Amino acid sequence: MLVKDYIRQRFFPHLWCPGCGHGTIMASMIRAIDRLGLQQNEIVVVSGIGCSSRMAGYLDFHTMHTIHGRAVAFATGVKMGRPDLKVIVPMGDGDALAIGGNHLIHAARRNLDLTAIIMNNRIYGMTGGQFSPMTPFGEKGTTAPLGNVDHAFDIVGLAKGAGASFVARTTTYHVQEMTRFLAKAIEHHGFSVVEVMSQCPTYYGRKNRLGSAVDMLERYRDGTVSRGSKKAAGSHDLIERGIFVEEDRPEYSSEYSTLVNRYTGTNESEER
Amino acid sequence: MQEDVRFIQGNEAVALGALYAGLGFYAGYPITPSTEVAEILSDRLPKQGATFVQMEDEISSMCAIIGASLTGLKVMTATSGPGFSLMQEAIGYAVMAEVPSVVVNMQRGGPSTGLPTSVAQGDVMQARWGTHGDHSIIALTASTLQDAFEMTVEGFNLAETYRTPVVLLFDEVLAHMREKVIVPAPGELEVVERLRTSVPKGTNYHPYLAREDGRLPMSDFGGRHRYNVTGLVHDMWGFPSTDPKVAYDLLHHLVDKLENRADSMAHFREYYLEDAETLLISYGSPARSALHLVEERRKRGAKIGLLELQSLWPFPRRTIRKKCEGRIRVLVVEMNRGQICQEVRKTVSNPERVYLSNRFDGIFISPQDILQTLNVIGGKGI
Numbered sequence: 262m263l264v265k266d267y268i269r270q271r272f273f274p275h276l277w278c279p280g281c282g283h284g285t286i287m288a289s290m291i292r293a294i295d296r297l298g299l300q301q302n303e304i305v306v307v308s309g310i311g312c313s314s315r316m317a318g319y320l321d322f323h324t325m326h327t328i329h330g331r332a333v334a335f336a337t338g339v340k341m342g343r344p345d346l347k348v349i350v351p352m353g354d355g356d357a358l359a360i361g362g363n364h365l366i367h368a369a370r371r372n373l374d375l376t377a378i379i380m381n382n383r384i385y386g387m388t389g390g391q392f393s394p395m396t397p398f399g400e401k402g403t404t405a406p407l408g409n410v411d412h413a414f415d416i417v418g419l420a421k422g423a424g425a426s427f428v429a430r431t432t433t434y435h436v437q438e439m440t441r442f443l444a445k446a447i448e449h450h451g452f453s454v455v456e457v458m459s460q461c462p463t464y465y466g467r468k469n470r471l472g473s474a475v476d477m478l479e480r481y482r483d484g485t486v487s488r489g490s491k492k493a494a495g496s497h498d499l500i501e502r503g504i505f506v507e508e509d510r511p512e513y514s515s516e517y518s519t520l521v522n523r524y525t526g527t528n529e530s531e532e533r
Numbered sequence: 534m535q536e537d538v539r540f541i542q543g544n545e546a547v548a549l550g551a552l553y554a555g556l557g558f559y560a561g562y563p564i565t566p567s568t569e570v571a572e573i574l575s576d577r578l579p580k581q582g583a584t585f586v587q588m589e590d591e592i593s594s595m596c597a598i599i600g601a602s603l604t605g606l607k608v609m610t611a612t613s614g615p616g617f618s619l620m621q622e623a624i625g626y627a628v629m630a631e632v633p634s635v636v637v638n639m640q641r642g643g644p645s646t647g648l649p650t651s652v653a654q655g656d657v658m659q660a661r662w663g664t665h666g667d668h669s670i671i672a673l674t675a676s677t678l679q680d681a682f683e684m685t686v687e688g689f690n691l692a693e694t695y696r697t698p699v700v701l702l703f704d705e706v707l708a709h710m711r712e713k714v715i716v717p718a719p720g721e722l723e724v725v726e727r728l729r730t731s732v733p734k735g736t737n738y739h740p741y742l743a744r745e746d747g748r749l750p751m752s753d754f755g756g757r758h759r760y761n762v763t764g765l766v767h768d769m770w771g772f773p774s775t776d777p778k779v780a781y782d783l784l785h786h787l788v789d790k791l792e793n794r795a796d797s798m799a800h801f802r803e804y805y806l807e808d809a810e811t812l813l814i815s816y817g818s819p820a821r822s823a824l825h826l827v828e829e830r831r832k833r834g835a836k837i838g839l840l841e842l843q844s845l846w847p848f849p850r851r852t853i854r855k856k857c858e859g860r861i862r863v864l865v866v867e868m869n870r871g872q873i874c875q876e877v878r879k880t881v882s883n884p885e886r887v888y889l890s891n892r893f894d895g896i897f898i899s900p901q902d903i904l905q906t907l908n909v910i911g912g913k914g915i
Contacts (some may be wrong), residue, residue: 338586
């Protein structure tokens, strides 16, 4: 399998900074799609605005780079227009959780079959390092030069509470695990949320003196723990990685098709 | 064949017009006075295999219809002032990415929550300039439910032809009134289908390369061509560009494709124009009062006529200039502080002869209101 078969080389080089985690996530996503044996023509990638959202343009699928925070809403239209397509929605933490928080929770509530990838680098990178809804309390950003007085979301808890039927968390250090989780999430029939803790050495790292990209990745290695492991049981300071929710629940576009079939007596997906 | 005659509400006429045009996807959020459009479609669309989604707000409603349009469906949302404000950013996306879409705005009193159950036409300029940046847009309106049906079909036709959002700028009176509508038989009105590319699989398809006639054939998401859609300035591949030439050409294309056709695609109705010394210009439900007054005055021998606009944007400037030529006075009748009146004044050679008769207090403008204005202009007092 060649990653380059899935990208639009014409549009390279990409705009991500050296050491950025987003390229790692893109490569993992490509591997996941390849592993599932999906055709490029059956995949739609819908993104919003921010560093993460540029991913859509680089990928050789049907792609849509939309407006800030609304990727899930656009994706809802795509999925309900063509329920047979796989719709993947890569978003940044600010995109998905600040301006786009409402759409995220409502898509989760409907359990619409979308794959939301939240690329959490804890900062607004594109605009130059302002604190985001994932910047921890006390940390710094260009709009929190004296330390952040906001508190961060727990993405896993939020997605779970809103009704997502697949919820996972991983990091850019754990690439094999990320590929596995993304494949499961894309395959899952329902709303799936995968939080990938990513690194922004340019802004978040520099503002908070976290060192190089490698240093930041090592923090993910040392600061996280696999869910359900012995190590996890022994520590409260480590962030858990793993699959937190994986449930088979009625999915929105399928439920809608059932409703339609009740009145039209046809199978809509066959018609297409 | 027997005519399909109905006695229906304006919102229903719009919903039926949309179905006639081939509506495949509706997303919306409840708001007075447009809610019945959603209520009717939530029943009709699933029963014919099409899609209705109630979204979490108007922002997502507009976004969802754009997404669905790219899968090849004809799409619509309906709202009123506050919801229309929320949709503006996504409307701009539809302008930039050239995605066919129809937005119904049943105007009510504003600003803000304003007068939710009262009539107004305060969103004329918002329809034109509501989204940021230089652009052009199509806005249509109507004064009767028969015309509302037909303008809805025309809205879809223009959206598909020019790959643009079209605003159906109706109002609360039209939304809630009931009158006779003869639903045209299938095929009676022209229904424009989407122009799709004939470029075969495996050959480069340029989603944003216009043909000689200015049209851009589309390819559905899920179809044989994969391409990028973005709200950034983009090249013929749909890929972001900061090249000044690309930006210049794109802005020209987006504006010119509509503004150059402002007069040729304009819809309007004329009543008693030939010898009219006093010309009323009106649109939407106030045109009913204007027509009533014109017919009353004609009976008494007054040389008065009405030009009813059905296309508001792009503004049919040449048409209006021509129709206003040689009149002693022009009176614009509308339910705002003169949003179209200002445009008419900018257009004609004698702006000092253009007057405004309006109401913006939530009460529907009556023929008597318009007559009072005419009396004041004529020096007869109130």
